Amino acid sequence: MSVGVPKGLASSGQKPITEITHPLSAAEEPLSISLSAGGEKEAWLANGTPGEMSSPASTSSLFNRLQLDDDLEDGRDPFAITDTRDLFVTVDDPKKHVSTMETYITYRVSTKTTRIEFDLPQYSIRRRYQDFDWLRIKLEDSQPTHLVPPLPEKFVMKGVVDRFSEDFVETRMKALDKFLKRVADHPVLSFNPHLNAFLTAKDLNKRQGLALLTKVGESVKHVAGGYKLRARPAEFSAMGEYLETFSQKLGNIDRIAQRILKEQSEYLTELREYGTVYSSWAECEEELQRPLEGTAGCVATCCRALEDQSESMNQDFLPVLREYVLYIESMKNVLRKRDQTQAEYEGRLEAAVLRRQEERTPIPAEVEKCQDKVECFNADLKADWERWQSNKRHDFKQLLTGMADKNVSYYEKCQAAWESLITLLQDRQTEDKSNETN
Numbered sequence: 001m002s003v004g005v006p007k008g009l010a011s012s013g014q015k016p017i018t019e020i021t022h023p024l025s026a027a028e029e030p031l032s033i034s035l036s037a038g039g040e041k042e043a044w045l046a047n048g049t050p051g052e053m054s055s056p057a058s059t060s061s062l063f064n065r066l067q068l069d070d071d072l073e074d075g076r077d078p079f080a081i082t083d084t085r086d087l088f089v090t091v092d093d094p095k096k097h098v099s100t101m102e103t104y105i106t107y108r109v110s111t112k113t114t115r116i117e118f119d120l121p122q123y124s125i126r127r128r129y130q131d132f133d134w135l136r137i138k139l140e141d142s143q144p145t146h147l148v149p150p151l152p153e154k155f156v157m158k159g160v161v162d163r164f165s166e167d168f169v170e171t172r173m174k175a176l177d178k179f180l181k182r183v184a185d186h187p188v189l190s191f192n193p194h195l196n197a198f199l200t201a202k203d204l205n206k207r208q209g210l211a212l213l214t215k216v217g218e219s220v221k222h223v224a225g226g227y228k229l230r231a232r233p234a235e236f237s238a239m240g241e242y243l244e245t246f247s248q249k250l251g252n253i254d255r256i257a258q259r260i261l262k263e264q265s266e267y268l269t270e271l272r273e274y275g276t277v278y279s280s281w282a283e284c285e286e287e288l289q290r291p292l293e294g295t296a297g298c299v300a301t302c303c304r305a306l307e308d309q310s311e312s313m314n315q316d317f318l319p320v321l322r323e324y325v326l327y328i329e330s331m332k333n334v335l336r337k338r339d340q341t342q343a344e345y346e347g348r349l350e351a352a353v354l355r356r357q358e359e360r361t362p363i364p365a366e367v368e369k370c371q372d373k374v375e376c377f378n379a380d381l382k383a384d385w386e387r388w389q390s391n392k393r394h395d396f397k398q399l400l401t402g403m404a405d406k407n408v409s410y411y412e413k414c415q416a417a418w419e420s421l422i423t424l425l426q427d428r429q430t431e432d433k434s435n436e437t438n
Helices: 057-064 129-142 166-185 194-202 206-211 217-226 233-282 287-361 365-437
Strands: 019-022 031-035 041-044 089-100 103-113 122-128
Touching: 019 089, 089 166, 103 194, 122 194, 129 194, 129 233, 166 287, 217 233, 233 287, 233 365, 287 365
Parallel strands: none
Antiparallel strands: 019 031, 031 041, 089 103, 103 122
């Protein structure tokens, strides 16, 4: 893969990029971008669907083409998790710790592995949230070309959410477990020495890790600080546009879901009062006691079913939306780092070309190293993008299927309750007719 020379440097003899190709699997089309002589762009989007890069509407169609077909779950997905994994991690068993200085929650992190980098086949240690945050920062610093999965938000609004409540701790535990599993399943991040230390060391030396920046990051900021990127390659521009559209869709869904939850809560309050009225009425009407008590029972059943549905939305649906909002920010951050790396290369190349024209000196080796760095960054980012797309398809298929099942279950419970009341009323009617006949 070659990296294109910025406009204005073509006179140096460097040829502009004509094609970038990233092979996927045999069952998928390649990811490629072609630039014609006139500068027109033709692109294959990163999730395998073709699109016109010059049309803003193409980005919206990306999200609308979210595929949920079963064929995406079979062996043809090159990034699907298989049974060849040799590192398994689990986060569970939250415990509250109270001291004179602070109160905090720790989680048990269990590890099973056959890798030679580990001294033992099994480990079990306890970690708190700030330990997970340390790991994420170390991964981002030491692996700047890769997408590091996001962590759940650290801070919560006081008076709104109790961070020591059972529901909050359970939700955070699930999010931390998902974060660690994603890291352990990554073909590069899972071999990071900081992950090894996190999974095995009793005490982490976190102070140094939080204070230092990587030399790569410092050099990029220094060189590219005053240089403006001429043009992001079309395939990465498509990624950025897709992320913007995807973020807007998730934001809209989240806002609507919050309104639905609020309305369900208000409806549930009224429904409970509704059932109480029938119960008190039954105490005053002996002849109508059974039908009225049956109605109150139906209302109570509907209340429990609605509680389950609302809890499912809070515990299963909304956390996935929030995770992917954070995922989008992480991906945008990696794209910005890639742009900085490209800007460093373009800046060094432009300076080298000017020196070559004035002093007739050869292009220095550091420019070629910068080009190699850009190529490596592009390859890593595209691979992580495809892996992220695969995970997204899997997660959203499970999410939407689960939501459908919960809604079906809710209405089935309500229907069964009211049908039982009809049977009760019909039996009472038959009984009354029999008494009249006698």
